[in-house]
Amino acid sequence: MPDPVKVAISDLVRDERLRFRDTYSSSLAETVERYAEAMVDYGTTWGEFPPLVAVWLTEPHEWAEEVPDGDGRYAKLTRLPKSYPANALILAEGFTRCAAADVAGVVSAPAVIHPGTWADAERLAWGANSRHGRPRSSAETARVLDSILSRPEYRAATGSELAKLACCSKATANRHRKARNEKLSTSAPDGVGSVPETPGVATAASAPVDARGYAIPPRLHAHFAGVPAARRLTGQLRDTAAKLSKLANVGGREVHPSFALVDVEAAVADVLKAVAWVESMLPAESCRSCHGDGCVSCDHRGYLTAAAAR
Ligand SMILES: [Zn+2]
Structure with a gap:
């Protein structure tokens, strides 16, 4: 080294x-x-x-x-x-x-x-x-193993090869791969679980599902497609807000006098308010009344936002 x-x-x-x-x-x-x-x-x-x-x-x-x-x-x-x-x-x-x-x-x-x-x-x-x-927590180790297994060159790796790459036990690597394979072959891509039957809606095994676990009608796929990326962005914003308030609190005000000019708590609160608003406006569920066609109860969108679904 x-x-x-x-x-x-x-x-x-x-x-x-x-x-x-x-x-x-x-x-x-x-x-x-x-x-x-x-x-x-x-x-x-x-x-x-x-x-x-x-x-x-x-x-x-x-x-x-x-x-x-x-x-x-x-x-x-x-x-x-x-x-x-x-x-x-x-x-x-x-x-x-x-x-x-x-x-x-x-x-x-x-x-x-x-x-x-x-x-x-x-x-x-x-x-x-x-x-x-x-x-590392077991969830963190699982993320590492998912990252490795998403690489085509490691898809056929043995348990001990995986364990060596992820620096975990062979048993953990094997258990994770088995669970991952089962999930990929039997359920929705994002691991929400099996897709329940919805009247009038075709449920392909690989169909994306909404927050309730119901298959999303194809005409709504585009509306839901951006949700994971938007959630990643709001997560990063939350992270940034947390860092900002720490920066101000752990000696930041003395080290960086410019902090005195900004009301950091108020700024962070505004960021978090905006994040919460964006999250509440994201598509959450396909409409139960019209299955995506658009009706009065979904405001003709075909889906309910997280706020409306609550
Ligand atoms: Zn509707």
Whole structure:
């Protein structure tokens, strides 16, 4: 393993696809706070924390990201081409420590840098948090295994190969693959469970389902297609709001005088209000009265928003 070198934390690309922590858990927020306080105690430095692990891209990484088209109804997804250039520094391990550094105002950290590709960054990220830091929860390990199994080259991997990549036990890897295969072959794609029969609506085994678990009529598919991406965005906004209020509370006001100029609590409350409003306006259920044709009870939309479904 190469020796750690000092890097500016702002130079690291933090890509959520390489982060397998449950970012909305309160215990993670507590860990960030605890690490941040330790960094402040070290004199606002990285202190004794283990070095980060990053990949220095030897070739560009290109992919497409699906985003809601922004017409306000999340009617369809647009595929946006994205890329990282060669020489980008991709964080593979240490997201929680970097979040703590943001809170504490620490700007540089030691990092072990591996020259490599995006695939190398993924492999390093799959094994992250297995050696130190807060132990991974079973849900977090499951996310790692899902990420590995979504790669065509690892679909036929043996239990022990999977266990090695995910740094988990062979039993966990095998159990996860079995459950995943059963889910993929018998139920809806997002794992909501089996699709109940709805009168007058064809229920293909692979049909997407709404919040109640009912198949979504094909004419409504476009309306529901953007919901997962919108939920990811609102989740990220919640995350940002939480970081902002922490930044202001853990010594932020002293370190960054500009915080005194902004009413952070009010700003965060506004962001959370907006997030809640967006979430309440997302399509939640296909209309039980008209099955998507449009009627008075669904305001001729064919579906009910989360707010209307409550
Ligand atoms: Zn209706």
